[in-house]
Amino acid sequence: MLQPRHRSAPRPIAEQVLEIGEQDYSVVYHAVVLNPYLHSILALVLALYRTPSSLQIAHLLDIRCETVLDSLLPVFQLLDPPAPPEYYHSDILLSDRMREVLVNPGYSATYVHLPKWHAFIAMWCLNRSDLKHDARDILYASDFWAHHVCKARASQELWDALRRSRLPCRLGSHAVLPWIITWLERVDTEDTRELMMLYRTTHRRTTDAIAAGLRVEIMGGSMSMQFSG
Structure with missing residues (x-):
């Protein structure tokens, strides 16, 4: 049976990109405010040369691995792929949208000084x-x-x-x-x-x-x- 064809989604215009970015920033900002470890966890994932495991991040910060996974839960939709952190015992990957929130100096509360x-x-x-x-x-x-x-x-x-x-x-x-x-x-x-x-x-x-x-x-x-x- 032939599957129906769908048109490719149109490219978002600049205003839509800005709105998506602001939404992502809001999600990360509120999660960082509520969790003392989250910003450090995200900064390390961004800075490490190789994609880290939750265990490696835990060793770096001298915290429990479960604390790393629990801290990532509020922002799981900005991980890559967007899945709950219980799937990240191997590697933690950041989506491009998350990276933009972390490297944009305009987002001062979440900015990572590499x-x-x-x-x-x-x-x-x-x-x-x-x-x-x-x-x-x-x-x-x-x-x-x-x-x-x-x-x-x-x-x-x-x-x-x-x-x-x-x-x-x-x-x-x-x-x-x-x-x-x-x-x-x-x-x-x-x-x-x-x-x-x-x-x-x-x-x-x-x-x-x-x-x-x-x-x-x-x-x-x-x-x-x-x-x-």
């Missing part, structure tokens, strides 16, 4: 790199700590986290040290000069060892490589 949250995630990666934790967290910290550092808001807390952490000087991190050095050069403080000197020395030693034909084993994140001359 450099602040990149700094938060960067410090979490650096501080937890030596702890026994969820395997997904360990791999994420190893693979993406540099991504978040390079997008982070500069602060003394971040310099201190870089100084304390052994993650940047591990062999698996040496390939991304030039990015970190370039980022530190833009800030140029006494603390960053100390770190730049450390990272330049560390990166040079690895480069020289490979050039000399020495066997170097690199372990990091989800990959393991060996170089030999």
Whole structure:
């Protein structure tokens, strides 16, 4: 039996787009006002390089996984796909409409200042790199700590986290040290000069060892490589 054909829905005009955006903002705004965790949860989902699970968000905020799911319930229609959060034990995806509410500076109550949250995630990666934790967290910290550092808001807390952490000087991190050095050069403080000197020395030693034909084993994140001359 042939199915009836339907015309494609007409593209919304500018006024309709604005109205939809305001409605979405109103939904998120009221949910954020009533829930102290929701804005942080949405900000982390937006800032993380890989789509996070509710468990990973719970680890980042040091709250229960059930709290994450309950917090998302009032805005489930703006998740992707729009389904109640009990379906998000694996991954939490934001719709384009939700992203617009979070990245639009005009929506001040829900706006996400991404450099602040990149700094938060960067410090979490650096501080937890030596702890026994969820395997997904360990791999994420190893693979993406540099991504978040390079997008982070500069602060003394971040310099201190870089100084304390052994993650940047591990062999698996040496390939991304030039990015970190370039980022530190833009800030140029006494603390960053100390770190730049450390990272330049560390990166040079690895480069020289490979050039000399020495066997170097690199372990990091989800990959393991060996170089030999």
